[in-house]
Amino acid sequence: MIRLLARALREHAQEFSRPERHPELGPFCTYLQRRYKKPLQELPPEAWEEGLLEYVAEIIAEGWDEYGAPSAARSPEGHYLASAETPEGPLTVTAESKREAYRKARREWARRLLG
Known part of the structure; x- marks a missing residue:
């Protein structure tokens, strides 16, 4: 499921010239750029998939630590x-x-x- 969502996010992000400034896509796009140190357009689908898995895992791990x-x-x-x-x-x-x-x-x- 996460992999399918990552593909959809990637496709949606391609509709914008600066997806990192998009109100909903922005935080995840910024996370990907920092993680891979590359422009979004250079990231393969696998990077989006792995990035989304890690992004969700980090939110859960941080929540576990905090709450x-x-x-x-x-x-x-x-x-x-x-x-x-x-x-x-x-x-x-x-x-x-x-x-x-x-x-x-x-x-x-x-x-x-x-x-």
């Missing part, structure tokens, strides 16, 4: 509660099983980091 990972525990009422800190503030979810609560919290935690 920590979600955790889950049983509530006194018997259901499971998972919580985490995110850039948007605290996150809390409930579920019938610990695994499901933790899964829901991880998914939302990642969504907020990548949003």
Whole structure:
């Protein structure tokens, strides 16, 4: 999926003379230029793919360092509660099983980091 998205980003970026100044594409294009120390037009599709994978991985790793990972525990009422800190503030979810609560919290935690 990331590889397909990277290809689409590359194709879209080719529509602009200065994609690094584009409001949505800019941060990623700047990241690629710094990472590979080449103009965007010289980067092969594989560089865009690897660059996007690394970009997403860095966001997740930095979020993990800054906010920590979600955790889950049983509530006194018997259901499971998972919580985490995110850039948007605290996150809390409930579920019938610990695994499901933790899964829901991880998914939302990642969504907020990548949003």
